[in-house]
Amino acid sequence: MTFRNKVLRFVSLHAGEEDRKKVYENVRSGISFRGSNLWILACAIVIASVGLNVNSTAVIIGAMLISPLMGPIVGAGFALGTYNFDLLKKSMRNLLISTVVGLGVSAIYFFISPFKETQSELLARTAPNIYDVMIAFFGGIVGVIAITRVEKGNPIPGVAIATALMPPLCTAGYGLAIGNFYYFLGAFYLYTINCFFICIATFLIIKYLKYQPVEILNPKRSKLIRNWISFIIIIMIVPSFYLAYNLYQQRSFDDNVNKFINEEFNNNGYTVIYKKTNFNSAPKKIEVATLTKRFDSAQIVQLNQRLQDYGLSQTELVIRQDEIDLKSEILSELNTQQNVVSEKDLIITNLQKELSVYKFDNITILHEIEILFPEMKNLSIGRQITETESDSAFIETVVIFNSEEETEENEVKLKKWLEQKLSLKNVVVINRGQ
Template sequence: MFDSLFNFINLHNGEDKKEKVLENVISNISFRGANLWILACAIIIASIGLNVNSTAVIIGAMLISPLMGPIVGAGFALGTYNFPLLKKSIKNLLIATVVSLTVSTFYFYVSPFKDVQSELLSRTAPNIYDVMIAFFGGLVGIIAITRVEKGNPIPGVAIATALMPPLCTAGFGLATSNFSYFFGAFYLYIINCFFICIATFFVVKYLKYPSVIIDSKYEKRIRYGISTLIVVMIVPSFYLAYNLYNEKKFTKSVEEFINSEFNSKGYILIYKKISYNTFPKKIDLAFLNQKLSKREIVSYNKLLEEKGLSDTELTIRQNDSDLKSEILRELDKQESSVSEKDVIISKLNNELGKYRVEDPKLIKEMKILFPEVENISLGKVEQYPDTDSTTIQLVLLFKDNENKPVETAKLQNWLSTRLNSKNIQVLKLKEDSKKDN
C-alpha cells in the first residue's frame, strides 16, 4: 500500500533527462542581446501597469519577463555544488536587477504621474505570506522545469512569484526619493529570489541531480549558509506579518467602537481617519450636525482604554474650515475616477459662477442708501466689444419712485466702489417697458 502511495506522489514519474534539464536551465541564465531587451521592455510595461494601476498590464509584464532564469540557475548550482554556475547565475541576476532598477527609475522619474496607487502600495510591506508564495511558487516552477511535458505551470509561477512589480516599485521609490518604499519593495524582491532559489535547491537534492564536487565539508557549509539565510529572511517577514495582524485587529476594534458609540446612536459620520503607525495611535472623526463638548471628548478617550484601545487618541473635528481642508486632502490621496458627467457638471457650475452675484448684503445696502429704487433686477451678462474677446459686465435694472427719482450716476458710482469694479452698467426701466414685459 505504502509503495503504491509513494509511486503515486513520486516526482521521478514523468521526469525529463537530467542532462537535458540542466542544459535548458543553463541556456536561460545569461542576459545578453535579446534577453536584455525583453527584460527592459517588460520592466517598462510593468512600470506603466503600476503607474495606471492596471493589474492586467502587470500580469502581462510578468509573463514575458525572463528574470526566473538566473534564480533557478542559482538553485541548481547550489543543489549540485556547481560553483562556476552559481557565480555565473549570481552575476547575471545582478545585471538583470541593475538594468531593471535603472529602467524603472528612469521611467518613474520622467513620468508626470507619481501618485501612489494600490498596486504600488501593496508591494512595499512584505510579510510571511510573501515568503510562502515565493517558496511554493518556486517549488511548482522547478517541478515543472524537470518534467518531460512542461505544461501550464511556468506562466502561472511567473505571475504568482511576481518578480517584476517589486523591482518597479523599488524604482518608483528611488525616482521619488521615497526610500521606505524602495527598501520595502526591494526586500520583497530579495525574498522572492531567495525562496525560489531555495525551493529549487530542495527539489534538485530530492531528485538527486549529480554533484560536480562531492565533499562533505562543502555540503555542510552550504547547508549552514542556507539555514542562516532562511532565518535572516524569515524573521523580518514574521515581524511585518505580526504588525499587519495587529493593525487589522486595531482597525476592527475601532470600527466596533464607532458603531457602538456613534452610529448606533444616530450620529452621521462624514469623516474618518485611522492612523495606526503613530504614537499615540490616532482616530480622527467628524459628524454632520452633532457637536461634542470637551468633557464628552475626554470621556470617549477614557472609554477607548476600557475597550482595549490603549495608547490611542480620539479627535473630533468640529471646525468647518479645518474639516473641509482635511477632507479634501484625504480625497486627494484616494483613487478617484471622474466620469464624463461629473466633468460636465463641474464645467457648468464654473460657467454659472461667472454670472452669479454672490453678495446677499448688496440689495439690502442698496435699499437703505437708495430707498427710492424699486423692482431691482441684478445680474451679469457677456459683453461683446469690437474684438474677438468677451467681457463679463454687471447690469442693474431698476424702476425708481415717481415722486423721488434716483440719481443714476450716483448709484453707479456707489456700485463701482462697493464691488471694486468699473465694468458696471445701471439702466432705468421706463413705465411702458414694464407694461410690455
C-alpha cells in the same frame, strides 16, 4: 507491494521526469541575458513600469509572464543542488546584472514620467510579509518541478504570475526615482525574498531528485553551505514575520475603530461625517466629526475611556468640533470633487459642440422637400467634412435621394431653396437613382 511503497510511488516525482542532461541545458540557456533574453528583459521592465504607473493589473501580469528573471534564480538553485559552482557564479552574475538594469531602467522611466502618484499596485509591493515568503517558496517548488518534467504543462505561466519578480523590482526603481527609500527598501526586500526562496525551493527539489553533483564536497564544506543557507533563511524570514504581525495589528485596529464608531456614535443617532485614523502615531489617533451633535469635555473623556473596551489601548479619540477648520476640510474635499466633475462637464460640452457641427436636427425639412419635389424618394440629409487639393477642408450639407426621372433642374432649385431657407452654404444634391 507494501502500503508504504504504494504511497511513496504515488507521491514520487520521478515519474514523467525529463532527461537530466536536457534539464541542465535548459537551465543553463535560461541563465544568459544575451540576445533575445536581453531584449525580452528590457521590454518586460518597460511594460511593468508602465503598468505600475497607470495602475493596470493586466499590463503588470503581462510583464510577469514575459519576464526572463526566473532563469538565473532557478539556475542558482540548480547549481547549489548539484554543487556546480561555475554555474552558480554565472547565475549570480547574470542575476546581479539584470537587477541593476531593472532598477536603472525603471528609475529612469519613473523619473521622466509626468505621473508620480503612488498607485495601489505600487503600494501593494512595499510591505512584504511571511505570506510573500510562502508564495515565493511554494511557487518556486512548482516552477522547478515543471522544468524537470517531460510535459511542462500549465504551471510555468502561473508560477511567473504568483512569484512576481518584475513588479517589485520596478517599484524599487520608483522609490529611487521619487527619493522615497521606504518604498525602495520595502519593494527590494520583496524582490529579494522572491529570488531567494525560489532559489531555495529549486535547491531542495534538485536534492530530492538526487541530481548527480558536479563536484564531490567533503562533509565539512557541505555542512558549511547548509549552515549559510539556514542563516540566510532566518535573516529573510524574521523581518517578514514582523511585517506580517504589524499588518495584522493594523487591520485589527481598523476593525476595532469601525466597531467603536458604529456602537458609540451611529447606534446612538450621531451621524459621523468625518473619520481619520493614524495607526503609526504615538499614541494612535482617531479623529471624528458628527453632523449635529456637540460633545462637552466630560463626554469626550468618557468616550476616550471607552476605547479600552474595544481593544484600542494607547489610542486617543479627537472629536472635531471646530466648525471653521472642519468646514474648510469638507469644502476642500467637495471642491476637489467639483473640479473633477467640472472637467468632465467641459469635455462633454466640447464633444457636443464637435458633434453639433455634423448633426442635422431639422427633420421637418425632409417632409417639406417631399411635398415640393415629390419625384425625389428615399431622402436623407446630413453634414460631412470635405478636403480639397490645397490641404484645406470645409463642411458641406449633402442631400441624397432616389429618382429615375431627369431631375437636374429640380436639383438646382432644391439647392437654392435650402441655401435660402436654412442660411447654408455648400449644399450638394445627389441623385443615386441615375
